[in-house]
Amino acid sequence: MFKGKNVLVMVTGSIAAYKATTLVRLLIKSGAQVRVGMTTSAQEFITSKTLSILSGQDVLTDLFIGHTSQVIHIEWARWADVIFVVPATANIIGKIANGIADDAVSATIIASSADKVIAPAMNDVMFHNPAVERNLEILKQDGWLVVEPVVGYLAEGYEASGRLPEPIDILQQADIRLRAKKGQLIGKKVVITAGGTKEALDPVRYLTNRSSGKMGYALARAAVEKGAEVKLVTTIDRENIFGVEKIIVSSTQEMFDVATHEFTDADIFIGAAAVSDFKPAKLAEHKIKKQADGGLQLTLVQNPDILKTIGFSKKDHQIVVGFAAETKEVIAYGTDKLVKKHADMLITNDVSNSDTGFSSDDNAVTILVPDQLPEALPKTTKIEIARAIITRIITLK
Ligand SMILES: Cc1cc2nc3c(=O)[nH]c(=O)nc-3n(C[C@H](O)[C@H](O)[C@H](O)COP(=O)(O)O)c2cc1C
CATH class of the missing domain: 3.40.50.1950 (Flavin prenyltransferase-like)
Structure with a gap:
């Protein structure tokens, strides 16, 4: 600015x-x-x-x-x-x-x-x-x-x-x-998810992933810069951003509950969190002790699908955007996910690159929109990528 x-x-x-x-x-x-x-x-x-x-x-x-x-x-x-x-x-x-x-x-x-x-x-x-x-x-x-x-x-x-x-x-x-001041999202509510969800095994341990939440925070900032009211449902408590209300959650189920509730009167949903597909079948009441035979079998069950649930519940005026973090065949998996989740836009990124994706301050993504050619955004800072994504989302309206 x-x-x-x-x-x-x-x-x-x-x-x-x-x-x-x-x-x-x-x-x-x-x-x-x-x-x-x-x-x-x-x-x-x-x-x-x-x-x-x-x-x-x-x-x-x-x-x-x-x-x-x-x-x-x-x-x-x-x-x-x-x-x-x-x-x-x-x-x-x-x-x-x-x-x-x-x-x-x-x-x-x-x-x-x-x-x-x-x-x-x-x-x-x-x-x-x-x-x-x-x-x-x-x-x-x-x-x-x-x-x-x-x-x-x-x-x-x-x-x-x-x-x-x-x-x-x-x-x-x-x-x-x-x-x-002249943002195209004045009067609009945007719900964004960020960070990796945490699935508790016992009172002190959880399963998670390497997501830093930076992309979600960058999107939140880019959305308030356009005048939106932003709710950021996040597992990671990073910096405060003026005009962004953070709602801190931990598990996928918590994120699901808050995100679906916030989405009911929202205009745009952006799922940038790295959501765990699975969670332990049961949460141990006490810290799990070392096993006599040296090993521990975990049974995992499916988590609720936030993007899909929101994608299939959206009304005509609502826009749903998902992220796909993949390590191979990024565009193919992304296109498949776009359809299956009933999303209006899917942002794919290759998280196998250490200089982009998780934890990095930079990113390089491809934007997928139904019936349009994929649009690659070359490597730049996450805030610039976020601003470009928000600008594309505005054109969908
Ligand atoms: C030690 C001291 C601290 C002051 N701090 C403030 C302050 O924080 N805010 C304020 O409005 N006036 C404060 N004042 C009063 C202003 O300095 C005073 O009203 C002055 O006329 C302001 O002039 P200006 O607006 O032209 O700078 C303070 C005065 C003194 C002596």
Whole structure:
């Protein structure tokens, strides 16, 4: 989202101003050109020198000093594709909401038609002041993307709301919400499964597989980026993704119960979990002891088939997408599975390659859709593969 973009970071006079340094570094790392503006109060908390060195640019602090031939706030306002106000004081929120432009930061913001992100940070009583709440409401109505503060340890020495989220979370949220603004999945519910299911043998052991859940998480992120409401039914608790509700499960039966329930009012189902076809016939009440003859026979029984059940229960407006992880004859098995599971799309991947598939950050897949030629997506990151898959799913509607 921010790669190649001109991003203006406006820092105001909060104790959380130091976190702007991390935000600037993360933005630069993601490929953005970054400039920084600071209010007079912000410079009481961190120096403009620090942010100037981090951004590699002079920091905007004053409208009238040093820039004789340019109307600096207009030039900066036009330059910006995105403006972040991080951290944002009650004061700057009030000024922007009411059209006040009495310093370099507020004047530049008001002169710009860039996408705008604001992250308030303040004492909890300040944050819940009716005037501050009213001003934030105005900013939301004016199209600002407000990153809500989190509950946490405040500078005043107690836990309350008003704390600035970590810069990495601000960036993730802004990235997702800015992409989702015109997303084709706004108002749609997407249910995704992820991870390898775990089939318990006894209270301490289970049978599972090598799935890391990364592909399912990437799909969840790609779906929220298009504006969807996403439920991620997963056996693996990886990172939080803004807008994605994780439901942690363990066995295939649990995943089946949650996924089929969530699917009833969903628009799209994507089964990216590596589901165990079998489970032990019985769960031992106590830890299984070493056997006298050195061996242990396990009897396995069939698990319920999540994809098939959902595929055969889908209504006309619902789309069902499955994954086939194979180690040979990938397209042939995938085509067979597409028909047998009554799916609208099947994504096949060859998990015998160690540089793609399970655990890897990359993947290479082939998309199978009934009556269409297979479409190969060459090796790239899982998030790029996920974005391509979500884009194809949207075209099925
Ligand atoms: C130590 C200290 C910490 C402050 N922290 C905050 C804060 O976190 N949030 C806030 O809204 N104001 C905070 N203030 C008050 C602002 O700095 C003050 O309202 C200032 O006028 C804001 O100016 P600015 O919006 O131009 O940066 C703090 C003040 C001091 C002295």
